[in-house]
Amino acid sequence: MTPYHIIFPSPPEQTEAVMDLFEDALSASGYENTETGDWFAEVQFETEGEAKAGAELAQSTFGVAAIAAPLPDIDWVEKSLADLPAVEAGRFLIHGSHVDARPRGGQIPLRIDAGQAFGTGHHGTTRGCLIALTDLVKERTPQYALDLGCGTAVLAAGLAKLVSSTILATDIDPIAVAVAKEVARDNGVQNRLRFAVGPGFRAPEIASAAPFDLIIANILARPLISLAPEIRVNLMPGGSVILSGLLIEQERRVLSAYLTQGFHIRRRIHLDEWSTLVLEL
Numbered sequence: 411m412t413p414y415h416i417i418f419p420s421p422p423e424q425t426e427a428v429m430d431l432f433e434d435a436l437s438a439s440g441y442e443n444t445e446t447g448d449w450f451a452e453v454q455f456e457t458e459g460e461a462k463a464g465a466e467l468a469q470s471t472f473g474v475a476a477i478a479a480p481l482p483d484i485d486w487v488e489k490s491l492a493d494l495p496a497v498e499a500g501r502f503l504i505h506g507s508h509v510d511a512r513p514r515g516g517q518i519p520l521r522i523d524a525g526q527a528f529g530t531g532h533h534g535t536t537r538g539c540l541i542a543l544t545d546l547v548k549e550r551t552p553q554y555a556l557d558l559g560c561g562t563a564v565l566a567a568g569l570a571k572l573v574s575s576t577i578l579a580t581d582i583d584p585i586a587v588a589v590a591k592e593v594a595r596d597n598g599v600q601n602r603l604r605f606a607v608g609p610g611f612r613a614p615e616i617a618s619a620a621p622f623d624l625i626i627a628n629i630l631a632r633p634l635i636s637l638a639p640e641i642r643v644n645l646m647p648g649g650s651v652i653l654s655g656l657l658i659e660q661e662r663r664v665l666s667a668y669l670t671q672g673f674h675i676r677r678r679i680h681l682d683e684w685s686t687l688v689l690e691l
Contacts, residue, residue, distance in 0.1 A: 413454055414461035418468050418476035420451035422683050423659055426632065428453070431471060432464060454481060499537040500544025502568055518571050521596045522564050535654040538679040538686030539565050539628050542652045545677070546688065547572045552624035552650070556580070556616065558637075559629040563590030563603065566626075570599035577602060578619050582609040611640045623649040631660040635667040642671040645691050650676070654686040661685045 413436060420428055425440035428451045432438040436454040443450065453468075455461040461478035468476040497504050503517045520540075543565065546552075551573045557566035560579035570577055581587050584607050594600040606615035610633075623646045627634060634653055641651060651673065656664050658680055665675065668689050677688040 413456055413481045414458050414478050415452055415454045415481045416461055416465045416468060416476040416478050417450050417452045418465075418472070418474045419448065420472065420474070421449050422657055424472070425451065425657070426660070429630075429632075431467065435460070435464065497537065499540035500542075501572070502540050502544070504540075504564070518568070520564065520568055520571065522562060522593060534681035534684035535628050535656075535686065536564060538681050538684060539626060539652050539654050540568050541679055542677065542686055542688050543569055543572065543626075546624070546650060546652070551575065552622075554619065554622045554646075555624040556619070556622045556626065556644070558610075558625060558627040558641075559633075560590055560605075561586050561628070562593050563605075564593060565628060566590070566603055567593050567597045567599050569624075569626075570594075570602040571597065574602070576604070576619070578604045578606065578615060578622075580606045580608055580613045580616060582607070610637060611644060616644065620644040621646045621649070624652070625649070626652045628652075628654040631656040631664050634664050638667040638671050641668075642673070642691065647691060649691050651689045651691070652686065653689065654684065656685050656687075657683055658685045659683075661687065 420440055422440055428440065429438045432453045436456060438451065438453045440449060440451050453464055455464055458478060465476040465478050468474060501516060501518050502520045504520045504522055553575050555569055555575055555577045557563060557577065557579040560566055560581045563579040566577050566579040579590055587605050587607050591605055594603045604615065606613040621644055625641055625645055627637065634656060645651065653664060665687060673689040673691055675687065676690050679686040
């Protein structure tokens with residue numbers, strides 16, 4: 411069965427409302443056209459009928475026109491990455507194999523190729539986390555780290571290049587974990603990372619490895635808020651948390667959830683409209 415989708419104009423601050431409205435769809439997300447700067451929402455459905463109903467719902471709710479169409483059988487991740495240049499983030503130079511990357515003195519190359527999972531290093535959230543990691547390890551070396559919702563595990567791989575620590579990377583999506591293992595091999599850190607599949611903190615590998623002195627969670631604002639108590643329980647006293655995947659306008663709500671759990675803020679990193687928070691327990 412061919413899946414269908416709808417695409418309609420939608421500012422970034424409306425992304426959470428779109429996700430709430432279409433919580434029963436296959437997926438709902440927002441993205442930016444980097445050439446024009448315009449923002450859009452994309453919602454995917456199993457059937458044409460569901461997509462047409464979704465288009466009507468988008469029009470009645472947001473006042474925009476949306477057309478239901480079959481989802482093209484195109485690897486959009488690979489297509490979008492084909493021309494991406496290398497990008498700097500902290501000490502890292504993130505690049506694909508299609509780029510002749512030449513790190514400057516002190517830079518650490520981090521290779522991330524096109525794949526089926528989120529996390530190429532070019533997005534403001536990922537760059538913010540890599541900058542935060544670069545600065546954090548200047549102060550102390552984490553010994554037991556968790557990359558929660560790892561996607562391609564670009565953050566776990568980056569940390570493995572900075573320190574010789576035990577690092578666990580988990581994701582709810584088995585495809586993401588498979589891609590993450592490839593990223594680890596491409597960067598020569600496969601022996602330094604452990605991987606597990608599971609939602610949130612439910613993977614049994616997390617329970618056996620906890621508590622951690624560093625947890626990285628680059629996901630979305632809503633799950634970050636709901637995960638605050640579990641992150642608190644699984645973090646050592648004095649441990650650090652790096653949170654991202656949230657818009658600057660969502661920062662206050664996310665921060666409030668963690669301050670309530672006894673965290674205090676060490677740093678904010680704002681890149682474009684995205685925020686990365688560094689907190690300590």
